[in-house]
Amino acid sequence: MTTPPRLTLRVRGELACFSRPEFKTERASYPWITPSAARAVFEAVLWKPAICWEVRRITLLRPIRFVSFRRNEIKTKIAPAKAKPGKAEHLTDKDRAQRNTVALRNVDYLIEAEMLLTEKGHSDGEKLQKCVAMFTRRLERGQQFTQPYLGCREFAACVMQPDGTERPIDTRFDHGLMFYDMKFAPAEKKKAKNIPYFVDAQLREGIVDVPPRAEIMGGAS
Amino acid sequence: MILQNLVALCDREELLKDPDFQLKPVSYLVDINGEGEKVMCLVSGEMAVPVKKHLELKVPGASRAGAPLISFNNSAFESYGLKGNQNAPVGREAAEKYGTALRRLLDRNGWPGPDGDPLPRGNLLLPSNTTVLFWAEKNEDSMMEMFFGIGEGDKQAVKALYGSPWEGKSIRLDDATPFHTLVISGAQGRVILREAITTTVGAVLRSSLHHFNDLDIVQLSKEQTYPQLYKLLLSLKAPGDRAETPPALVTNLHRAAIDANFPYPAELLAMAIARIRAHTGVSDNRVRLIKAVLNRKDRKGHLHSPFGFKPLEKRMDTKNTTVPYRLGRLLAALEKIQQEAISAKAGVVDRFLGAACGTPALVFPRLLNMHHHHVKKLADGRAIFFAKLVDDILAPIPGEFPRTLSLDEQGVFMIGYHHQRADFWTRKEDREKDQNPDAE
Numbered sequence: 001m002t003t004p005p006r007l008t009l010r011v012r013g014e015l016a017c018f019s020r021p022e023f024k025t026e027r028a029s030y031p032w033i034t035p036s037a038a039r040a041v042f043e044a045v046l047w048k049p050a051i052c053w054e055v056r057r058i059t060l061l062r063p064i065r066f067v068s069f070r071r072n073e074i075k076t077k078i079a080p081a082k083a084k085p086g087k088a089e090h091l092t093d094k095d096r097a098q099r100n101t102v103a104l105r106n107v108d109y110l111i112e113a114e115m116l117l118t119e120k121g122h123s124d125g126e127k128l129q130k131c132v133a134m135f136t137r138r139l140e141r142g143q144q145f146t147q148p149y150l151g152c153r154e155f156a157a158c159v160m161q162p163d164g165t166e167r168p169i170d171t172r173f174d175h176g177l178m179f180y181d182m183k184f185a186p187a188e189k190k191k192a193k194n195i196p197y198f199v200d201a202q203l204r205e206g207i208v209d210v211p212p213r214a215e216i217m218g219g220a221s
Numbered sequence: 222m223i224l225q226n227l228v229a230l231c232d233r234e235e236l237l238k239d240p241d242f243q244l245k246p247v248s249y250l251v252d253i254n255g256e257g258e259k260v261m262c263l264v265s266g267e268m269a270v271p272v273k274k275h276l277e278l279k280v281p282g283a284s285r286a287g288a289p290l291i292s293f294n295n296s297a298f299e300s301y302g303l304k305g306n307q308n309a310p311v312g313r314e315a316a317e318k319y320g321t322a323l324r325r326l327l328d329r330n331g332w333p334g335p336d337g338d339p340l341p342r343g344n345l346l347l348p349s350n351t352t353v354l355f356w357a358e359k360n361e362d363s364m365m366e367m368f369f370g371i372g373e374g375d376k377q378a379v380k381a382l383y384g385s386p387w388e389g390k391s392i393r394l395d396d397a398t399p400f401h402t403l404v405i406s407g408a409q410g411r412v413i414l415r416e417a418i419t420t421t422v423g424a425v426l427r428s429s430l431h432h433f434n435d436l437d438i439v440q441l442s443k444e445q446t447y448p449q450l451y452k453l454l455l456s457l458k459a460p461g462d463r464a465e466t467p468p469a470l471v472t473n474l475h476r477a478a479i480d481a482n483f484p485y486p487a488e489l490l491a492m493a494i495a496r497i498r499a500h501t502g503v504s505d506n507r508v509r510l511i512k513a514v515l516n517r518k519d520r521k522g523h524l525h526s527p528f529g530f531k532p533l534e535k536r537m538d539t540k541n542t543t544v545p546y547r548l549g550r551l552l553a554a555l556e557k558i559q560q561e562a563i564s565a566k567a568g569v570v571d572r573f574l575g576a577a578c579g580t581p582a583l584v585f586p587r588l589l590n591m592h593h594h595h596v597k598k599l600a601d602g603r604a605i606f607f608a609k610l611v612d613d614i615l616a617p618i619p620g621e622f623p624r625t626l627s628l629d630e631q632g633v634f635m636i637g638y639h640h641q642r643a644d645f646w647t648r649k650e651d652r653e654k655d656q657n658p659d660a661e
Contacts, residue, residue: 021309075295194301
């Protein structure tokens with residue numbers, strides 16, 4: 001069994017907020033990018049139903065700095081039943097709550113992820129190679145399906161190819177549990193819930209090693 | 222991470238050991254849908270039944286009954302179709318532990334420890350409903366009391382920082398025990414987490430030392446007090462002003478106090494000067510803040526003035542020849558001359574302090590003209606003393622009076638003014654004592 005291809009990209013931005021679930025109301029960020037957010041950056045560059053990404057390693061290139069600020073945000077959601085053309089009316093000026101955001105400042109990461117075939121890929125090794133080439137090409141050209149972002153959509157990310165000169169920061173930090181990913185309930189099962197999973201996150205000399213999905217979430221996603 | 226540290230605190234201080242201290246009956250923390258389905262607890266990592274509601278905390282600013290730290294009280298805060306606390310699953314044991322740890326830290330009446338003796342207080346109250354919670358990862362009561370003392374400007378605590386033994390023990394500035402701080406406020410039905418800082422005991426002690434040094438200035442009153450964070454912030458408000466101190470300012474001042482690398486917020490300088498100029502007077506706390514902001518700003522290399530800057534001392538510095546400092550001293554001298562000559566009701570300072578520090582060129586020539594008349598009224602000895610003093614002060618000032626002074630320079634002016642005034646009040650014996658600190 002050949003090892004799956006491992007690809008690296010570099011992502012950075014001025015602000016980032018990977019909100020911790022327990023403080024999501026106050027938008028307090030984890031100290032570094034979560035595996036799921038890192039996965040999303042890869043998916044923004046290239047994704048097809050045949051492939052999926054699994055993040056393996058995150059390298060921090062800049063020190064962890066926080067900044068906090070307050071914003072007035074809308075506090076309710078439009079109910080799905082109302083979300084129809086002509087019916088979805090929402091008066092936002094009356095609906096504000098002040099929410100604090102504790103964001104990360106000037107983040108810069110190298111992310112390594114493995115590209116794996118899903119069931120829809122039908123174990124087609126050639127297809128995988130084609131996708132790897134596609135990814136490399138797109139990364140080089142700056143092509144993206146959607147704007148990559150760092151935790152929240154308003155914090156747009158700059159994605160590029162690493163050039164080999166990056167150096168990790170020299171920090172060691174034992175964070176404890178960090179959000180790993182959601183196990184989404186299959187669409188057919190109405191009552192099933194989406195379940196979050198957590199992983200022990202440790203920063204060693206600027207590098208976070210992320211365990212494989214099967215180890216944390218067990219079984220097929 | 223914060224929650225895990227709180228759980229560790231609960232375990233270390235054995236807060237749940239005595240069954241009498243179970244705050245709420247077990248049925249209060251009901252699982253989310255009563256089905257007992259286990260999910261991964263985000264605090265402990267183990268599969269557990271998640272709680273529906275977290276323990277309420279009585280935090281200033283929140284409603285009387287208290288508010289939980291973790292809550293999703295509006296639909297916009299929920300995601301993935303999860304409702305309420307399903308968005309952040311925490312098992313019952315973890316919820317109880319961290320909640321109890323927070324309650325213990327928030328307590329102001331002496332929370333009983335496992336052996337019945339009250340545990341030291343773990344919170345500091347600041348303006349704008351800001352509560353600072355702190356704890357060290359060590360079971361040492363004296364350490365906690367010391368931190369509380371530092372925040373409150375307690376004499377014993379501050380003296381201990383400078384080397385006196387604290388409760389019979391010497392403190393160690395290199396103590397590497399982890400130290401945690403949480404800054405929280407109550408609002409809108411939940412407790413807002415504003416800052417979470419993890420550092421070491423040694424770092425906090427060293428930074429506190431810098432903090433007190435930066436704020437240290439000679440006082441006019443006989444009683445020597447140490448600065449208290451709450452009072453420092455209060456000094457920036459006009460008497461009777463009910464507006465809230467900006468919460469960010471409160472958090473940043475506290476941060477600067479426990480982290481010497483963090484600059485004092487620049488607004489402190491502007492607000493202090495504005496307050497002084499608005500006829501509210503040159504109070505000790507305002508002058509302390511000005512000195513602290515300027516000295517720390519200079520240490521970081523951010524203070525730039527065409528007149529140069531010499532770090533401000535605790536007392537008057539006769540070797541400080543920067544123009545703004547000398548101008549401040551000059552104003553104090555002219556004020557004293559006027560006071561001794563005629564006891565005018567509207568002193569020169571009341572009317573001219575603001576203008577003198579903002580636009581010296583417009584004000585000082587006139588004041589100097591006036592002062593000749595005052596000096597004539599003084600007895601010979603005093604007249605000579607003051608004439609010499611004014612000459613000495615003016616000596617390093619080249620050419621004309623500056624047309625304007627920047628905010629930083631106005632701060633230096635205020636310090637010069639305060640130093641000179643304090644110097645007039647210093648008795649000869651005390652002055653000699655200062656010059657020979659060993660004799661003290």
